[in-house]
Amino acid sequence: MTNSNTIEQYGAAFISHLESKIKAKEPKNLYEPINYILGLGGKRLRPILTLMTADLFGGNFKDAQDAAMAIEVFHNFSLVHDDIMDDAPLRRGKETVHEKWDVNTGILSGDAMLINSYQFFESYSPEVFKKLTSLFSKTAIEVCEGQQYDVDFESRDDVTIPEYLKMIEYKTAVLVAAAMKMGAIIADAPEEETSAIYEFGKNLGIAFQLQDDYLDAFGDPETFGKQVGGDIIENKKTFLFLKSLEYAEKEQREGLLHLYSLKPGDSKTKVETVKSIFIESGAVEEAKKEINQYTQKAFNALCDINIPEKNKHILKEFGENLMKRTV
Structure with a gap:
C-alpha cells in the first residue's frame, strides 16, 4: 500500500464519517x-493526520475518527470567526x-461548532477522554492567543x-501538533512518544504556515483557493514582510512601509511592487530556508519515536509532500 493511497483512504474514511455526522x-x-x-472541503489535513498517527502507532484508525471530527469541527469554527474578523x-x-x-449567524454557528467539537470526545473511555x-483545551486557548497576537x-x-513565529505556532501549528498527538494517545503510545509526535506536528505546522505565507504572495490563483496577494492587500506583517524590512535597502524599506500604511484595498500595483521588494531584498530566499529548517526540525523529532522504520518513512514522506504543495 503506497503512502498516497493511505492518505486517500484516511481521507475517504474521514469524509464518510463526517457525512454520517452532518444532519439537517x-x-x-x-x-x-x-x-x-x-x-466546503479543503485539505482535511488535520483529521487525516489524527487517523494516520493512530494507525502508524499501532492503533485502529477508526477509533480515532471522533477525535478527528473534534479537530475538524474546531478548525472550521475558528475559520468562521477568523473570516468575520478579517472581513474575508x-x-x-x-x-x-x-x-x-x-x-450574527457566523458568530452563533461558530459558537455551536466549538461546543460540538467537545462532544465528540464523549465516545472515549474516561482516561482517554x-x-x-x-x-484540546490547551490547544484551543493557544489558538485564541495566536489569533489575538495576529490582530495586535x-x-x-x-x-x-x-514574535511572528510564536504567533503562527499558536494560531496554526499547535492544532496540527494536537491532531497528531491525539492519534498517538488513542493508539495508547507512551507519553514521551506522544510528546515527540507533537513536536513533529508543531514544527511541520510552522513550516506549513510559512509556506502558506509564501503561497499567498506567489501562489497560482488557479490552485490556491484564496485571493493571491490577500496578505499584502490586508497589510499583514508576514515573515516575508518582516524579513524584507530587515534586509531591504533604505529606499525599498521606506517604500514598503509606505505601501503598508495605505488602507487595505485591492490594488494590483501595490501587490506587484511589494512582491518585487520581497524578491529583491532576499526575503523570499530566507523564507524558503526557514521552511526547510522547520521541516528538518520536524524530521529530527522522529528519532525519539519507537515505531517501525517504514512508519517513520510515511510520516517523513507526508512532510515532504506537504512542502511541495501549490495549494
Whole structure:
C-alpha cells in the first residue's frame, strides 16, 4: 500500500464519517451554516493526520475518527470567526459564512461548532477522554492567543520575527501538533512518544504556515483557493514582510512601509511592487530556508519515536509532500 493511497483512504474514511455526522437539524439557520462550512472541503489535513498517527502507532484508525471530527469541527469554527474578523469574502473559493448568511449567524454557528467539537470526545473511555480534552483545551486557548497576537500585530510597527513565529505556532501549528498527538494517545503510545509526535506536528505546522505565507504572495490563483496577494492587500506583517524590512535597502524599506500604511484595498500595483521588494531584498530566499529548517526540525523529532522504520518513512514522506504543495 503506497503512502498516497493511505492518505486517500484516511481521507475517504474521514469524509464518510463526517457525512454520517452532518444532519439537517432545527433551527435551520444555526445548523445550515455549520453543514455548509464543513461541506466546503479543503485539505482535511488535520483529521487525516489524527487517523494516520493512530494507525502508524499501532492503533485502529477508526477509533480515532471522533477525535478527528473534534479537530475538524474546531478548525472550521475558528475559520468562521477568523473570516468575520478579517472581513474575508472567500474561503476555499466559495462565499464565507458571514457573507452567505450574516455576521450574527457566523458568530452563533461558530459558537455551536466549538461546543460540538467537545462532544465528540464523549465516545472515549474516561482516561482517554481526560487526556484528549485537556490537550484540546490547551490547544484551543493557544489558538485564541495566536489569533489575538495576529490582530495586535496589525497596529504595531515593531513586530519581531520571533514574535511572528510564536504567533503562527499558536494560531496554526499547535492544532496540527494536537491532531497528531491525539492519534498517538488513542493508539495508547507512551507519553514521551506522544510528546515527540507533537513536536513533529508543531514544527511541520510552522513550516506549513510559512509556506502558506509564501503561497499567498506567489501562489497560482488557479490552485490556491484564496485571493493571491490577500496578505499584502490586508497589510499583514508576514515573515516575508518582516524579513524584507530587515534586509531591504533604505529606499525599498521606506517604500514598503509606505505601501503598508495605505488602507487595505485591492490594488494590483501595490501587490506587484511589494512582491518585487520581497524578491529583491532576499526575503523570499530566507523564507524558503526557514521552511526547510522547520521541516528538518520536524524530521529530527522522529528519532525519539519507537515505531517501525517504514512508519517513520510515511510520516517523513507526508512532510515532504506537504512542502511541495501549490495549494
